[in-house]
Amino acid sequence: MDSRIDTTQAHPARRYNYWLGGAHHFAADRASGDAIEAAMPTIRLMATENRRFLGRAARFVAEQGVRQFLDIGTGIPAPGGTGEAVRAVAPSARIVYVDNDPLVTDTFAGLPDAYVEADLRSPRDILDHPALGALDLGRPVGLMLAAVLHFVRDDEDPAGIVQALLSALAPGSYVVASHATWEYVPAAAVAQLQANNPGGRFAPRDGAAFAAWFDGLSLVPPGLVSVAHWHAGDETQPRPSAQDVGCNGLVALVR
Template sequence: MELRPDWLPTGVDLETPSAARCYDYYLGGAHNFAVDRELARRVEAAVPNVRELAQNNRAFLRRAVRYLLDRGVRQFLDIGSGIPTAGNVHEIAQRVDPTARVLYVDNEAVAVAHSETILEGNEHAGVLRADLVDVPGVLDSPEARRLLDFDQPVAVLMIALLHFVPDSQRPAEVLRAYGDRLVPGSYLGLSHASREHHPESLDPIIELYKNSSNPVVSRTREEVADLMSPFELVEPGVVYVPSWHPDSPEDVWADPSESIVYGALGRKV
């Protein structure tokens, strides 16, 4: 068994792999453990471009945040934020406006612990350990009250999150509950894995993550659009992430569906 680092929060299970820590591994981070690396390497063996898929999803996050900043949004609620790596929301937002406010939310103790370290001394950003489905626990938390003004537009981000939320947790109702608390001009941004066009790429991940702490659920484009229904979709709607406001034509894959991740941004009207 791997030795527990001194900094590790109590209650962290080192015997069950975590999606957040595997994602950190795919992105080249160091905040993962042997059990995570073992699963991640098995995924790499089955899906050799999984690192590229993760990086492409991360690039979508950066483009979405820049899009929102260009439209005057200065408050961000990043739920399922994961373990901090380069290009976090607060880095992008506060480069444009040092007073932009960001609240990260995750239920993974390692992600929260490292976020706390990175954000120390940043009075306009914070982190909360909570679960997506506990809407009051997120929106009425002391950290949310300190950082976010819900009388002004807020961008809620759920990047690579909802494919870990089964239908039994009623994700559509959860998103509707968040939307009900937001004022017009607020946004919801999400990305979601799908086996719709390339099951050979996602099915091995679904199978390998089955016994992790975060089993994967695939949804179709239509199902992702249904999740976004409380919001008016920003053009081009629900598309594979390389096709969502690419920085240049060269960034669009020859077959964007090979990214196996849909992305979308919606505005509350």
């Protein structure tokens, strides 16, 4: 195991893997995940529905003819990810994955796709990385920002980060993004969630604040909605409520 991996501190990628029923997590990740679940009992549903949204949205972008993808905050490989969804449509699609957890780096070792260990909060480190040579940024790219922007605090300029990434995309590119919200969480539960959020690293935002970062792009209908409801006609019905899932999603076209 990579010596940089701190098993005593919870990490979002490993905690998310725990909620999805994966095997790549440690006691600290499980304890953190359980504490959050105690305050928000539907958190596993949120993780599952966000994952399914990612798959549907990635497939949609591939169906529009996009053949290269930049997946930032990819997390630990698991079924239903970007690669699986995209390659069901376009087996030769090129994908560059990005994450800041050394354990994710380890799990990508030996896989054929390009991988960048970098932090979303430093977008130039991503865009200037040699591995980005696998993509032709002069042609459309599918930029995947699923369940990652809510780990950027307001004082870290999330709007500027999004703009830096969007400015690197050619017309015809698409952005897939999702973001947790506490819009529907009772005040007592919010207080409990905040107690498990040291340093405010997790920054849920309402749909309007999230959508504002993508002003000027063309939202794919139905626009910003719960991840459980975006193009979900083929999913098991009835769909979970926006209140239970607590995560908004959108797909937008760069013109």
